[in-house]
Amino acid sequence: MxxxxxxxxxxxxxxxxxxxxxxxxxxxxxxxxxxxxxxxxxxxxxxxxxxxxxxxxxxxxxxxxxxxxxxxxxxxxxxxxxxxxxxLGPRLKSGLSIKTDSPQEVGADLVADAVGAISKYGSNLFIADLGTANKFIYVDESSSFGGCAIAPGIAIGANSLSKDTAALPEVNLLAPDHVIGKNTHDSMNAGIIFTNVYAIEGFAEAFEKEVGHPLKRILTGGNSIYVKKHLPDFEYEENLLLLGLKEIDKRNNKK
Missing domain, CATH: 3.30.420.40 (ATPase, nucleotide binding domain)
Known part of the structure; x- marks a missing residue:
């Protein structure tokens, strides 16, 4: 095993x-x-x-x-x-072609995400991995890593909102049903979560505009539980990175 x-x-x-x-x-x-x-x-x-x-x-x-x-x-x-x-690092064969200015700078998590998504969905992919940071990954028509965008994650935004304001409390993140909150907690929660929902949709559309064609949309990462019900056009892959690691192990498993 x-x-x-x-x-x-x-x-x-x-x-x-x-x-x-x-x-x-x-x-x-x-x-x-x-x-x-x-x-x-x-x-x-x-x-x-x-x-x-x-x-x-x-x-x-x-x-x-x-x-x-x-x-x-x-x-x-x-x-x-x-x-x-x-x-997982430069010395391990991932099988992933990385088309960036400095391939050695691409993090292990991004490589594993891309390999996992390619193994299941092939090419022309937009992957949103929501963790401590939000990572938006482009896999091109040749199933190569074509680049990414990295932004502050959901929890960072939530912590900043309460820490850097005098009157706003800490918020327990939930997956909201409504954009309009009726109390301070629900208003903050809706603002934090829907800011990310619209950012994810916006990045997907911007990636597609930049590459000139539609992309299969994939959602993963620990914080994706807060937004997944509001992103019906995305395939939710809870364990995408672990799948990528499994695939990379196969390529390095000497029989």
């Missing part, structure tokens, strides 16, 4: 694959940054909760945008399963 790990700025996702079937997913918060032993306990809890003790994990691959945590999780995977985890 294959263990895929996505280390993001807000969440760490663990996905266990039995061939092409994603059998289990487990999530934990990235912050506060913890010690190796604490993170090891988190992964052990995942193994125990899902009763994975008897399952043979013989491969692992990690995508990380938090460099200090990468060696920690590589060490934990080896300690628990005796497996040397692959690290």
């Amino acid at each position: 294959l263990l895929t790990i996505d280390i993001g700025n807000t969440l760490i996702d663990f996905g266990l694959w039995d061939n092409d079937v994603l059998s289990f997913v487990y999530k934990t918060r990235t912050k506060p940054i913890r010690s190796l032993d604490e993170y090891k306990s988190v992964l052990e809890l995942f193994v125990m909760t899902k009763h994975l003790e008897e399952m043979r994990i013989d491969r692992a691959i990690i995508s990380s945008v938090v460099p200090p945590l990468t060696p920690i999780f590589k060490s934990i995977v080896f300690s628990l399963f005796g497996v040397r985890a692959k690290i």
